[in-house]
Amino acid sequence: MSRAAEITLYERDSAEKIPWPKTEDGRYAERFLRPMLEQSVEGFIPNVRTRLYVVQAGKQVLPVTLNEAEYGNSYVCSPYTHYVSYAQQELHLIRSRAARVLLSGLLTVMGGLLKASRFNRTAHINNWMVSTNLYPSCSPDQLKAVAQTLKQRFPDYGLVLRSLNRTNHGELLDALVQEGFRLVPSRQIYFLEPSNPAAMNAKARWLVKRDYALLASSGYEVMDHDELKSADMPRLAELYRMLYLEKYSYDNPQFGEAFLELARTGKLLRFQALRSRKTGRIDGVMGYFCRNGIMTTPVFGYDTSLPQELGLYRMLSAVLIRTAGASGHLLHESSGAAQFKRNRGAVSDIEYSAVYDAHLPWHRRAGWSFLHLVLNRIGIPLLRKYKL
Structure with missing residues (x-):
C-alpha cells in the first residue's frame, strides 16, 4: 500500500484490509469490486485484462485499472481500442467517401504513432469498466490528490479519467486543466x-x-x-x-x-x-x-x-x-x-478523457499530444457535422 495525505491505495493482496465505507457508494463499491479482486476481472468481463486496484479518498473508494499494452482490450481499459480500433469500425457512419478515405489513412498513421509511444501504459481513475463511468461525490481536490498518489506509485504511467463532460463536470474539468491535464475528446453523448x-x-x-x-x-x-x-x-x-x-x-x-x-x-x-x-x-x-x-x-x-x-x-x-x-x-x-x-x-455534449502525462518523457507524451490536437481540430467538428 502507498499513502499520500488521506489517500490509500490497495492492491489485490491487501484487499481484505479495505475499510469499505458504510455509505451507499461504499457498499456499492464493495459489492462490485470485491468479487473482481478476489477472482479476476477477466472472469467477469472476458475482453478486459487489467490489474485492478482500489483507492480510498476520504469516505470514497474508487477503482483504478492499470494496463501496459493489451491493444485487443475493450475500450473501457484500452485508449488505443477507443481511439483507433473502434473508430476504424465506425468510419462507415461518415457519408463522404473522401472523408472516410482520409480518416482511414489518418487512423492508420495515428495507430502506429500511439503504439510507438506506449499509449496504453495507463492508470485509469474511477474506472468501473462500463461504457460510462459515473462519479461519486468526490471534490476536485480529492481527485487531484488521487492523481498525485498514483503519479508517485506508478511514475511511468499516464493518468486518465474517462467519461467527463461539461454538463456534469464543469468545475472538475476546469480544476484538472489548471492541474495540467489535457482534455482529449472521446465521443458525442446525449x-x-x-x-x-x-x-x-x-x-x-x-x-x-x-x-x-x-x-x-x-x-x-x-x-x-x-x-x-x-x-x-x-x-x-x-x-x-x-x-x-x-x-x-x-x-x-x-x-x-x-x-x-x-x-x-x-x-x-x-x-x-x-x-x-x-x-x-x-x-x-x-x-x-x-x-x-x-x-x-x-x-x-x-x-x-x-x-x-x-x-x-x-x-x-x-x-x-x-x-x-x-x-x-x-x-x-x-x-x-x-x-x-x-x-x-x-x-448533445462532448465527452472527454482527462489525461495527465506531464511527468512522462516527450516521446511518451507525443501520442496524447497528437490525439489532443487532431480530435479538437478535426474530430469534434466531424462529430457535430454528422451528428454522431
Missing part, C-alpha cells in the same frame, strides 16, 4: 431530462407518447429486476451480445452470464426486461444504475433476429425514459442512435 416537460418540444413529447402506446399494445410485459432469476441470465447475455457485440462491436465490454448474475444478485445494475405474453420469452433487456442524480444504461439489448417493425428498441427506450422520469434522474443516454435520441428531446 442527455435527456424526462421529469421536466419543458425539456421536450411538442414533436419529442408526441414521439415519446407514441412509444409508450406501442409498449402498451405490443403484447410484451415489463419484468422488473426482482422478477428475473439466475436462469434468465443466459438469455439476457444473448440479447446484449446480439446488439452491442454482433451489431456494433466486439470491442464493447463483453458482459456475459457471470457479470450479469453478479449485477443481478449484487444489484450493481437494475434490470428491466421485455417478456412476450404470447411465448413467455424475454426479447429485450436494459440494465441501469444511478449516482448523484444521473442514470445511465451499460446493458442494453434485444433480439435483433426479430423484425425491426416490432419496435423493441423503441419499447426499451420508452421503459428507460419512463423509469428516469419517475425517479427524477437526468438520463445519460451515452452515444449512438443520435437522430433517434435528438428527436425525443435529448441534447
Whole structure:
C-alpha cells in the first residue's frame, strides 16, 4: 500500500484490509469490486485484462485499472481500442467517401504513432469498466490528490479519467486543466431530462407518447429486476451480445452470464426486461444504475433476429425514459442512435478523457499530444457535422 495525505491505495493482496465505507457508494463499491479482486476481472468481463486496484479518498473508494499494452482490450481499459480500433469500425457512419478515405489513412498513421509511444501504459481513475463511468461525490481536490498518489506509485504511467463532460463536470474539468491535464475528446453523448416537460418540444413529447402506446399494445410485459432469476441470465447475455457485440462491436465490454448474475444478485445494475405474453420469452433487456442524480444504461439489448417493425428498441427506450422520469434522474443516454435520441428531446455534449502525462518523457507524451490536437481540430467538428 502507498499513502499520500488521506489517500490509500490497495492492491489485490491487501484487499481484505479495505475499510469499505458504510455509505451507499461504499457498499456499492464493495459489492462490485470485491468479487473482481478476489477472482479476476477477466472472469467477469472476458475482453478486459487489467490489474485492478482500489483507492480510498476520504469516505470514497474508487477503482483504478492499470494496463501496459493489451491493444485487443475493450475500450473501457484500452485508449488505443477507443481511439483507433473502434473508430476504424465506425468510419462507415461518415457519408463522404473522401472523408472516410482520409480518416482511414489518418487512423492508420495515428495507430502506429500511439503504439510507438506506449499509449496504453495507463492508470485509469474511477474506472468501473462500463461504457460510462459515473462519479461519486468526490471534490476536485480529492481527485487531484488521487492523481498525485498514483503519479508517485506508478511514475511511468499516464493518468486518465474517462467519461467527463461539461454538463456534469464543469468545475472538475476546469480544476484538472489548471492541474495540467489535457482534455482529449472521446465521443458525442446525449442527455435527456424526462421529469421536466419543458425539456421536450411538442414533436419529442408526441414521439415519446407514441412509444409508450406501442409498449402498451405490443403484447410484451415489463419484468422488473426482482422478477428475473439466475436462469434468465443466459438469455439476457444473448440479447446484449446480439446488439452491442454482433451489431456494433466486439470491442464493447463483453458482459456475459457471470457479470450479469453478479449485477443481478449484487444489484450493481437494475434490470428491466421485455417478456412476450404470447411465448413467455424475454426479447429485450436494459440494465441501469444511478449516482448523484444521473442514470445511465451499460446493458442494453434485444433480439435483433426479430423484425425491426416490432419496435423493441423503441419499447426499451420508452421503459428507460419512463423509469428516469419517475425517479427524477437526468438520463445519460451515452452515444449512438443520435437522430433517434435528438428527436425525443435529448441534447448533445462532448465527452472527454482527462489525461495527465506531464511527468512522462516527450516521446511518451507525443501520442496524447497528437490525439489532443487532431480530435479538437478535426474530430469534434466531424462529430457535430454528422451528428454522431
